Amino acid sequence: MLLNLLLGPDPALLGTDAMSASPFSLLPAASTNAQELDNIYVAVTLICALSFVLLIGAQVYFMVKYKKPAEGHRKTSPITHSGKLEFWWSFIPTLILIALFVWGETLYMKMVTPPSDAVNIRVTGQKWFWTVEYPDVPGAILTDELIVPKDVPVRLTLTSNDVIHSFYVPVFRQKKDAVPGRYSNLWFQATTVGTYPLFCTEYCGDQHSTMIGKVHVVERAEFDARLAEAAKLEPGEGESMADFGARVFDRGGCAACHSIDGSAKTGPTLKGKYGAQEVLSDGSTVTIDDNYIRESILEPNAKVVQGFTPQMPSFAGRFDDRAITGLIEYIKSLK
Ligand code: HEC
Ligand SMILES: [Cu+2]
Structure with missing residues (x-):
């Protein structure tokens, strides 16, 4: 259960390949920049892990070594500080940070500059x-x-x-x-x-x-x-207008807003609509026929269905008459 959560959404739901085989591996990298970005990510993680071990390790070591004795007390060391030590523990991390900056900045510039032949x-x-x-x-x-x-x-x-x-x-x-x-x-x-x-x-x-x-x-x-x-959005050899319309429906992304099973989404369902009466936002009614469907596709806001907001984009210029006829036949077939 937890493992599934870590693995992210079920690929079956997304209709894609699994994103990752294991929750402990990075997602697959499928582009040139992704691979380079992962290299930086892994390098930064390793540097952090190493610093953590060195710092906390030293801290724990000295805590145990210089633990306050049960009785009496130790004298505090007369040493105040070491200039040499302080210089190096500042200088080396600075070099590492500059190197990471240059590495990251170079890749960033590459990632935001598309090649001219793209x-x-x-x-x-x-x-x-x-x-x-x-x-x-x-x-x-x-x-x-x-x-x-x-x-x-x-x-x-x-x-x-x-x-x-x-x-x-x-x-x-x-x-x-x-x-x-x-x-x-x-x-x-x-x-x-x-x-x-x-x-x-x-x-x-x-x-x-x-x-x-x-x-x-x-x-x-x-x-x-x-x-x-x-x-080429054209009916294929021997393809019925309704089947062609189903393809246009798919291509146009109509399913994002219209179900064909009777449930309302952003838009009304298109199941069993052909020939039915539709109540519009101004209270008037209209019969859903070829002309109404055509208008709905080309000029969606001319008549808005009651209970819905005018969110449908116009498909004028995107679908030709044949594609629209296909859509009408397809909607007609959704009984
Ligand atoms: C962004 C969402 C969205 C998309 C995409 C969309 N529609 Fe719509 N559609 C709506 C909404 C909302 C309504 C109801 C409001 C209105 O009439 O404008 C509607 C209304 C309709 C109606 C009238 C339905 C009725 O019950 O009276 C038809 C027919 C229609 N759409 C067909 C299509 C077709 C065909 C496509 C694809 C080419 C499509 N729509 C794509 C949102 C969408
Ligand atoms: Cu969004």
Whole structure:
């Protein structure tokens, strides 16, 4: 039980590889900088451990050696201080601290200076999901999924649509705030193929803890293939419109706010909605038909459902007519 707590969230819940095999080992390091950062961390820990043993060891040794005798008392030593000793016990730690500073500062500068040939990716935080866009591949937009190539530097530009979120990938040892109205940068070069958790680490509302995504580190060729696949949002050969719509639903991150099982999340459930009557915030009612769904997707705030706040982002420009038709067919199929 305690062990599980130390190991962090159950990877089965995150849908990723286990973060660590043992509570006593560091998390896997999957980027070049992560490995270097761990080296500093281990070095500082060892220096602290050594200093602790030397200091406390000497203290205990002298406590026992010069224990006050049961009877009578010893004379205090006439020695006042040793300039030589004091110099060295100040000078050596100073050198160690300067060395640690230079080591840390060098790595820090490296970590905040993206190489000019890095792949650009835009990441936007929003209650309560991450939107990932690849500006070099038009149309490639993902939700809660960051696909990055292995052994290639990647530069993220982070921002937020609402409140402050914080982008955190433990295996890259990288954390950066996503602030509304501002851009912040972060870069890394992944070294190990795998699927890793991505967290929001800034409390951003009551469903903050569900703001979990995945980072897929893949080979360069697979990276290109998956982005090309993400960019073309078209019905496949022999795929029904409803199945295509289910894929669009997944890609658009609709599930972050809409359940298909009848339970309300940030938005109303979409189960059994098609053809039903909806009560709007102004008390009027509307029938949920193709036009209403289309409007809900392109202009979500035109009609707001009673009991909900207008938090849905517009998908105008992101989904073409075919994708919207797919969504309508999919919602129609949710009986
Ligand atoms: C950030 C959360 C969020 C996301 C993401 C989101 N929605 Fe919504 N959606 C809402 C909220 C909140 C409402 C209710 C308020 C309103 O009508 O604007 C809503 C309303 C709707 C409605 C009207 C439902 C009804 O019962 O009348 C439809 C249809 C809809 N969304 C479809 C979608 C689709 C399709 C997607 C993905 C492409 C999506 N939404 C993504 C939050 C979201
Ligand atoms: Cu958040």
